[in-house]
Ligand SMILES: Nc1ncnc2c1ncn2[C@@H]1O[C@H](COP(=O)(O)OP(=O)(O)O)[C@@H](O)[C@H]1O
């Protein structure tokens with residue numbers, strides 16, 4: 001076991017940021033850590049690295065106890081922070097070299113490794129420019145590169161793609177997958193479902209400081225296999241109708257996204273007619289029943305829709 | 313790491329320009345005043361010309377403002393998300409603080425040295441026993457940079473540190489008689505000569521130029537002692553913010 005988080009509790013004043021949080025990671029896994037803003041993802045990561053003390057529970061990394069003082073653990077972790085933490089006024093090369101020096105790497109291996117990392121993050125031609133002249137996506141890539149420079153055993157990425165263009169995002173997802181193929185162990189935190197679906201070999205779903213489910217994508221979907229998912233698109237949607245739908249006895253969850261209602265119902269119970277009755281005044285456009293995906297898993301387990309959280 | 317921090321400090325071109333050009337302008341202005349408007353300088357400068365005393369006085373004054381070089385750089389690393397990034401690595405808090413302190417000290421000393429060079433070229437100031445004067449100025453830079461760092465760690469924020477530095481940097485030069493003559497009397501003479509770290513550095517510089525070696529050594533020794541005290545204060549402060 002590479003990482004073991006055992007029933008960890010962490011409070012910030014009266015906020016319970018981690019509530020009996022547990023997690024296990026094996027060497028070579030790519031763990032997707034999925035949860036809405038405020039779920040406790042960053043707090044979980046900071047506890048694993050030993051940046052904040054925990055109140056209860058225990059954390060073991062590389063078979064050593066995390067007590068906040070263990071430098072051996074830190075030496076082998078690469079941390080991509082949620083905020084971009086690079087020096088904007090220093091060149092990309094200077095940034096990579098500085099972070100490498102924090103790990104005690106010597107000059108020659110730093111120089112060699114910088115070229116390798118530049119290739120991975122696709123910044124070969126721009127290393128001598130300052131990040132203040134980079135695009136948002138390039139800054140994010142350098143932010144990741146600085147965490148790869150010392151070839152860590154465990155790479156932890158906290159929302160590494162927030163606020164960037166789709167091209168940069170898909171580039172990052174591609175090289176994360178490549179890192180995984182090369183044998184890195186990765187914890188990838190995100191509130192974007194597609195990203196986690198794309199990169200993770202196993203997924204943890206987190207809400208209110210607690211891991212509410214974990215498993216591979218098929219396993220998670222199997223957990224809600226009994227449910228049916230109905231998507232109804234209307235011309236004019238309203239919150240009021242959403243509430244009415246929620247009040248139907250056989251409806252488990254309802255989410256409203258644009259003009260689309262996403263409704264979870266137990267399999268084998270005929271409720272479609274009631275749904276249609278409620279929504280008919282709104283001008284039905286399409287009705288679909290579909291295979292569940294990770295988004296539906298999340299909706300069923302948390303009663304929340306991630307996308308709504310993103311906007312707030 | 314020090315090379316990186318040096319390079320990093322050097323990027324603040326506006327800051328350097330201000331910390332060199334502004335004192336230069338002030339020296340020029342006061343020198344003009346003393347020459348043309350029959351005003352006496354407030355500094356006990358012995359046999360030195362007013363311009364020399366002015367250059368030392370303003371160099372010391374702007375070293376105080378220059379202490380912001382260390383604490384602002386430090387705050388960028390300690391009081392921002394960068395903190396988590398840096399300390400997710402095995403590096404010691406002490407190494408980061410020391411490397412920033414050393415590089416900021418070098419940068420601030422360089423500003424002082426450039427100020428001396430400019431004023432001797434442009435304004436014709438002369439500095440007898442220059443190596444010893446530079447030594448005093450270096451010790452004074454170390455004191456100021458260390459003071460800024462302790463201040464930051466003590467107050468936990470760049471805002472308060474800046475405020476304290478600004479107030480300190482405005483009042484202390486007056487007690488040395490830099491902006492206007494102090495009233496006569498023993499109290500003010502002692503205040504001017506020994507009343508603050510800046511007075512000590514000022515007295516030491518003027519003393520060594522006058523050949524008063526004993527006074528020079530005493531003032532320098534007290535300054536070094538103050539540095540040692542600050543350094544010891546730094547240890548628990550560093551421990552407090554590291555986990
Ligand atoms: N340093 C802190 N002080 C006080 N509260 C905090 C701190 N860090 C996080 N929290 C709180 O803990 C909860 C979890 O936050 P966080 O771990 O940042 O969530 P996520 O990364 O999933 O968005 C939130 O309610 C947040 O407000």
Ligand SMILES: [Mg+2]
Pocket residue numbers: 041042043082158
């Ligand atoms: Mg977060």
